[in-house]
Amino acid sequence: GNSVTQMEGPVTLSEEAFLTINCTYTATGYPSLFWYVQYPGEGLQLLLKATKADDKGSNKGFEATYRKETTSFHLEKGSVQVSDSAVYFCAFNTNAGKSTFGDGTTLTVKP
Amino acid sequence: KAGVTQTPRYLIKTRGQQVTLSCSPISGHRSVSWYQQTPGQGLQFLFEYFSETQRNKGNFPGRFSGRQFSNSRSEMNVSTLELGDSALYLCASSLEQAGGSDTQYFGPGTRLTVL
Helix, strand or coil: CCEEEECCCCEEEECCCCEEECEEEECCCCCEEEEEEECCCCCEEEEEEECCCCCEEEECCEEEECECCCCECCEEECCCCHHHCEEEEEEEECCCCCEEECCCEEEEEEC | CCCCEEECCEEEECCCCCEEEEEECCCCCCEEEEEEEECCCEEEEEEEEECCEEEEECCCCCCEEEEECCCCCEEEEECCCCHHHCEEEEEEEECCCCCCCCCCEECCCEEEEEC
């Protein structure tokens, strides 16, 4: 069945460190891929997305590339800030109209 | 544009009771999805409504139900509450459908505690 596997957390980094959060998916067809972020006490909000193979989504210094051959959509940022501390969710949508989310990865950035 | 709103934000109930949660989508959005978020199970899809019809359903028991009104506002109902129903319930709306390339816009959630 459909599933998303995310790198387990929690992840703790120092400010200005490089971030990678791995995400792989299992889905039928050609899903659209998303990264959402959830700050404490809030709902999820879209961070970036990619809708077809080799597309790169980017926002606020975060990037992720849709890799169809490896069914992956790894999230990266070159230099994290304390304000990036949050929970990050990888997700995909299929044409069936149902979204599947990963378990979330908690990132803590220390000054 | 106003974002997705959910009411109430916090709710405390006892086992066996029932509860109704409300969600108002972004103006113009016709699809509304509901999710249950718990520390142990992560984010689980409950159901999606589009134009007043349930279009997709997750793997939850029949105690969980929902509906959508003609103005796209949605409610979800949980009957005969169990302790395990304690969770953050998130509502999300999108322009056309929850599937495909449309982004989902989430509300802040309703925190339900069952005692």
